[in-house]
Amino acid sequence: MNLSVSNSPFDTEQATQLNQIIQNLTADQKVWLSGYLTAQQVTTGQEIEEPQQVAEYVLNSEAVNDRHITVLYGSETGNAQSLAEIFADRLVEHNYTVKLSAMDEFKPKELKKVEDIFVITATHGEGDPPDNALTFYEFIHSRKSPKLENVRFSVLALGDESYDQFCQTGKDFDSRLAELGGERLADRQDCDLDFDDPAEQWMNANIELINQSSGHQQVTSTETVQSAKEKRYSKSNPYQAEVLENINLNGRGSNKEVRHVELLLDNYGESFEPGDCVVVVPQNDPEIVSLLIETLGWDTQLEIPINDNGDPLPLENALQDHFEITKLTKPLLQKAAELFENTELIAQVEDESWIKQFIEGRDLIDLLTAFPPSDFQPETLHKLLRKLPPREYSIASSYKATPDEVHITVGAVRYETHERERAGVCSVQLAERVQPGDTIPIYLKKNPNFKFPFDETTPVIMIGPGTGVAPFRSYLQEREELGLTGNTWLFFGEQYFTTDFLYQTEWQAWLKDETLSKLDVAFSRDTDDKVYVQHRIAEHSELFYQWLTDGASLYVCGDEKNMAKDVHETIRYVLEQEGGMSETDAEAYLTQMKKDKRYQRDVY
Structure with missing residues (x-):
């Protein structure tokens, strides 16, 4: 019989660890362990059970x-x-x-x-x-x-x-x-x-x-x-966190708006570690919802189902809180062709390349405008749309430093495409519609694949341009609380030094007290030739290689599509140039680093 939260006093993590240990023990080892644990008991007038009897229970329980x-x-x-x-x-x-x-x-x-x-x-x-x-x-x-x-x-x-x-x-x-x-x-x-x-x-x-x-x-x-x-806080059972601070980290004139948001975790009941996430359950922009209802031509208070079994909700509430309406996908277009009964759309969805081109930068309003439904009923809306997914943000604070708070770093997404202004669902909600004193639904989420060492012997290289720097702020705060110094190297990049140097004073303070031992920055718009973090890595290739051969753990956080790939290629180049490796050997070296948990990425 395996241990679980339902048949033992252990939590899920403890039960999992114990099961993994027990299942790899020999019979003799189980007998010895049961005797050892029995000997550790403080008895209260009862005889200690013989170790052999305990072991037989463990062994024979598997026979069923x-x-x-x-x-x-x-x-x-x-x-x-x-x-x-x-x-x-x-x-x-x-x-x-x-x-x-x-x-x-x-x-x-x-x-x-x-x-x-x-x-x-x-x-x-x-x-x-x-x-x-x-x-x-x-x-x-x-x-x-x-x-x-x-x-x-x-x-x-x-x-x-x-x-x-x-x-x-x-x-x-x-x-x-x-x-x-x-x-x-x-x-x-x-x-x-x-x-x-x-x-x-x-x-x-x-x-x-x-x-x-x-x-x-x-x-x-x-x-x-x-x-x-729901035994813990989750999407279906979120914690209502009060917003303590919501600050724009960028200076006047910046092309960007990055928000530093501090949330109160009063009696949340769980801790977190550097590398973990805050998950925000967002709402769609009320203006977009109103425009969508107008496009559909339906009554705002019309009751519609949000799934096959649940109670119906007013249309406005369903669109604001439950359905994803700002992103198109291939399956959505295929379902729309069936539900809209629009002959032109039916013909177009047969073309894979057309689908890929059409969904880029468009939303449900664009789809309805381009291909008006001939017969689309409100009760079938839930068959077309998927649920509004929560948004994950790397935690930017240390539990040891502020156990009743959690901080996140959020870049507001705004752009124009197909003759309309667009905005990130959650990022702009936080930037424009959430003020200190408001509450937002959140939950914490462990990230088992982005974990940091806490000792003074392991060198740590952190590469986090833009908002990707968030988990490294958490890590350095934690090291500061633990009194750990040295062997930490941060690469940070953004557009302009004067307006976009996120958390500048904190990095400088950590450099001064040696919590952070080395900082290299790249501001791409301050020079004629754009300079990014991968260029700084290449500039310090000899020292970078030395850190890797000294056993450094390497962490990358941020944009996957461009930054993470460019950084990976540059690190491979460093291994080739400084280590005399072939491209194949350098790639194998990085793959082994991943297997050894020395190369971890949190990219999106």
Whole structure:
């Protein structure tokens, strides 16, 4: 029997750690451990139970299970890990032996020993595996992977349907496990950003199938994915945080507006670490909502369903709080063609290149204007639109420094396209419609793949242009509270020194007291030739290489599309130039750094 929050006094993290330890112990080790723990007890007039009796319970508890189940997760920001923990707990309720593991902690040689394997994985960027899934992904797609004729499997894939390679990592695992001879249990489930309900269906389908095959009696569980998540603050159960400060960090005349937002966490009940996130549950701009209702020609107070089963809400509330209306995706256009009964749109969605071009920079209002529906009923709106996704922001403060507060750094997104002004849903809400004293719905989210060392022996290189600098402010605040100095190097970049040097006085103070040992900055618009952080890395290539060979951990946060790729290429160049490596060897070196958790990225 595995430990879980429902059958033990341990929380999810403790139960997971204990299960991983116990499942890797030999019988003799379990006997010794049980005796050791018993000897540590302070008895109150009762005899201490013999160690052998305790050990026999642990060992014999596994005998009731027919097959051993392995649940593996590949997680970039924690969603897949959270679902894997919920699924493992659910399986334990049904009296199965479960091994829960991140993919980078699962030994590939153990794959040939598994019986039932469940893969829960996100897809990162344009179809890439999460960093903690990379090693296992490469192994299972290599010639070294074993045949899996006696293995049953199922895959739960997380993704974002606005990306071309939607859920690609999950699709790859699903097809590869089948190629290796595995027997598929429930079909792969691909989940968009609103994943609770499809994940619930996938879990239930797999549990029913393994119960049928093993003869186990069905256990009625009252806990759903949503209710499990609601034990803590979540999207469906957010914490109403009071806004303490909302400050524009940019100087007068800047092209940008970056907000420093401080939120009160009074009696929140959970701590956080540098690298973790604040998740904000946003609202759509009331002006956009009004324009959309006018375009639709519907009554503002018309009651509409927001899903297949829930109670209806007034149209205005549904559009403001529940539906994504400012972004088009390929699946949305395909559904619109069916629901609008617009012959021109039906013809256009057959052309993949046209879809890709049309959705860029347009929203639902643009779609309705360009392709007016011939018969589109309010009660079908929820079949067209997906839920409004929450926004994640790296925490920019230290729990040790301000345990009752959490700070975030938010760049307001504004631009013009297709003859209309556009704005980021959450960033401009925070910039324009949220004042000190207001409350906003939030929750904290762990980021297990962006964790920092806290010692004075490990060099740390931080690369964070723009708002990407937020987690490094958190980290240095924490180091300051711990009294740690030295071996920290920050690269920061923005447009102009005079208006865009975010948190300038704090970096300078940390340089003075040696919490930060080296700072290099790049202000791209202050010189004729644009200079970015990757240029500063190249300028200091010899010292940068020396830090890497001395065991430095490397952290990159910020824009994925341009900055992160350029930085990666520059670091590879440094390895080639200073280390005499070939391009292939340099890439392999960086891949190994990722596997060793020495190269971590939080990019978006």
